[in-house]
Amino acid sequence: MPPRSAARSLHRCQSCGHAEPKWLGRCPACSEWNSLVEEVGAGVRGLSAARAPTGARRPVAAADVALEENDARLACGIGELDRVLGGGLVAGSFVLIGGDPGIGKSTLLLQALAGLTRASRGGTVLYVSGEESVAQTAIRARRLGATPVGLLLHAETSLEQILGEADRLRPAVLAVDSIQTVHSEALDGIPGSVGQVRECAGRLMTWAKSTGTPVVLVGHVTKDGAIAGPKTLEHVVDVVLSFEGEGAHPYRILRALKNRFGATSEIGVFEMRQGGLVEVESPSALFLAERPVDAPGSVVVASADGVRPILVEVQALVAPAATGFGRRTAAGVDSNRVALLLAVLAERAGVNALAQDVFVNVAGGMKLAEPAIDLGIACAIASAEGRTPVRSGTAVFGEVGLAGEVRGVTLAEGRLGEARKLGFSRVIMPRQNASRLEAADSAGLEIIGVADLRAALRAVLV
Numbered sequence: 460m461p462p463r464s465a466a467r468s469l470h471r472c473q474s475c476g477h478a479e480p481k482w483l484g485r486c487p488a489c490s491e492w493n494s495l496v497e498e499v500g501a502g503v504r505g506l507s508a509a510r511a512p513t514g515a516r517r518p519v520a521a522a523d524v525a526l527e528e529n530d531a532r533l534a535c536g537i538g539e540l541d542r543v544l545g546g547g548l549v550a551g552s553f554v555l556i557g558g559d560p561g562i563g564k565s566t567l568l569l570q571a572l573a574g575l576t577r578a579s580r581g582g583t584v585l586y587v588s589g590e591e592s593v594a595q596t597a598i599r600a601r602r603l604g605a606t607p608v609g610l611l612l613h614a615e616t617s618l619e620q621i622l623g624e625a626d627r628l629r630p631a632v633l634a635v636d637s638i639q640t641v642h643s644e645a646l647d648g649i650p651g652s653v654g655q656v657r658e659c660a661g662r663l664m665t666w667a668k669s670t671g672t673p674v675v676l677v678g679h680v681t682k683d684g685a686i687a688g689p690k691t692l693e694h695v696v697d698v699v700l701s702f703e704g705e706g707a708h709p710y711r712i713l714r715a716l717k718n719r720f721g722a723t724s725e726i727g728v729f730e731m732r733q734g735g736l737v738e739v740e741s742p743s744a745l746f747l748a749e750r751p752v753d754a755p756g757s758v759v760v761a762s763a764d765g766v767r768p769i770l771v772e773v774q775a776l777v778a779p780a781a782t783g784f785g786r787r788t789a790a791g792v793d794s795n796r797v798a799l800l801l802a803v804l805a806e807r808a809g810v811n812a813l814a815q816d817v818f819v820n821v822a823g824g825m826k827l828a829e830p831a832i833d834l835g836i837a838c839a840i841a842s843a844e845g846r847t848p849v850r851s852g853t854a855v856f857g858e859v860g861l862a863g864e865v866r867g868v869t870l871a872e873g874r875l876g877e878a879r880k881l882g883f884s885r886v887i888m889p890r891q892n893a894s895r896l897e898a899a900d901s902a903g904l905e906i907i908g909v910a911d912l913r914a915a916l917r918a919v920l921v
């Protein structure tokens with residue numbers, strides 16, 4: 460390792476741009492606290508030299524750029540992942556996978572890399588782990604059946620060493636697990652610091668673009684779900700994937716938060732098993748499998764996560780308040796939305812559960828964030844409050860407004876198709892959507908278009 464010297468790096472204030480040779484808690488120029496971030500000094504990189512045109516690369520006409528090589532995608536063979544990526548990894552793309560600790564990021568990556576190794580036909584794929592030893596990774600790879608010839612494991616945290624190996628091996632794909640464990644010898648900061656993460660990600664990106672090799676990074680997330688390190692990390696990468704799930708449930712959802720080469724509305728659903736992550740082809744069937752029959756408070760909602768319709772069960776329980784005032788507890792949906800719907804139910808539909816304890820839960824650990832689930836939540840609460848089950852074979856969707864009106868939502872046809880596929884016979888939906896349906900959309904289904912919450916409850920409850 461070359462000797463490190465503080466003179467090689469400097470600390471720049473993120474507020475005013477002032478540079479200091481040493482880290483200080485407060486910027487002496489603008490007095491901002493904690494604003495100094497380490498970066499490689501001008502002496503190392505030669506800023507003025509970097510800015511001078513070298514003639515190595517010149518602007519070209521958009522129409523003249525050859526596209527064949529950029530269009531080629533390397534598919535890993537895991538359908539749910541390839542779909543979320545937009546058809547596979549694009550040459551030279553820079554991909555970040557984020558997720559909670561222990562959710563299965565390394566598992567997903569290893570399985571994907573095994574597939575990519577096979578797809579590279581005799582090429583190599585380099586998996587660098589800064590968190591686990593080669594032996595640990597190999598044990599996992601064997602358990603997952605992810606040991607094709609050509610998948611190389613490397614335990615390393617020095618960026619310079621990683622890039623050196625990558626240059627030597629020229630793998631078809633380079634993966635680094637995780638970016639927070641990698642450090643550059645050009646900086647003094649500890650691995651995971653803002654300066655280190657930014658510098659290492661920047662140099663890996665330059666390597667990806669200059670060699671045309673896809674680079675996949677794993678990123679830790681902070682307590683509130685954001686990718687740890689500088690926000691700029693999410694800006695420099697081409698694709699940000701988020702791997703989500705509830706620890707206690709085996710289901711995992713892969714979501715593209717950003718994708719320069721495909722739609723961000725796709726999601727992939729997996730189940731974590733002993734042998735690794737298994738694709739779930741019909742998530743609706745899975746989420747509805749344990750649904751109680753004719754139980755008050757249980758409603759099937761035709762939700763659409765991104766562009767993918769998914770039927771899920773929303774459950775509500777209304778119980779006498781344990782304390783002087785009613786508590787609201789929500790899992791899988793926004794508790795503010797539940798509070799709002801309780802008020803609308805009381806004021807506009809004559810269902811008053813305001814003084815009682817109200818619990819709302821989405822079965823299977825799924826998280827629902829779209830407005831079209833409003834009607835399902837409201838129906839579940841009304842069903843629980845009146846101890847009246849929902850008519851069997853019924854699915855609902857629609858947004859509820861403050862006046863108690865049921866508003867139209869997107870993707871109505873897809874939601875109906877999913878309900879039909881899963882054997883549902885009645886769908887309660889916004890009248891505005893129902894009035895625009897083609898005959899084929901509603902074939903085999905009894906469609907009940909409703910304009911307000913009262914009408915919806917009349918149609919939904921037995």
Ligand SMILES: Nc1ncnc2c1ncn2[C@@H]1O[C@H](COP(=O)(O)OP(=O)(O)OP(=O)(O)O)[C@@H](O)[C@H]1O
Pocket residue numbers: 558559560561562563564565566567590602731732733734
């Ligand atoms: N022997 C095993 N059998 C079955 N499942 C296992 C086994 N070992 C690990 N798992 C599953 O894999 C999960 C951990 O996966 P993984 O290490 O890929 O997560 P990660 O997101 O990379 O975690 P970290 O943030 O620590 O890097 C565990 O929570 C567990 O569900």
Ligand SMILES: [Mg+2]
Pocket residue numbers: 564565566590636
């Ligand atoms: Mg891991």
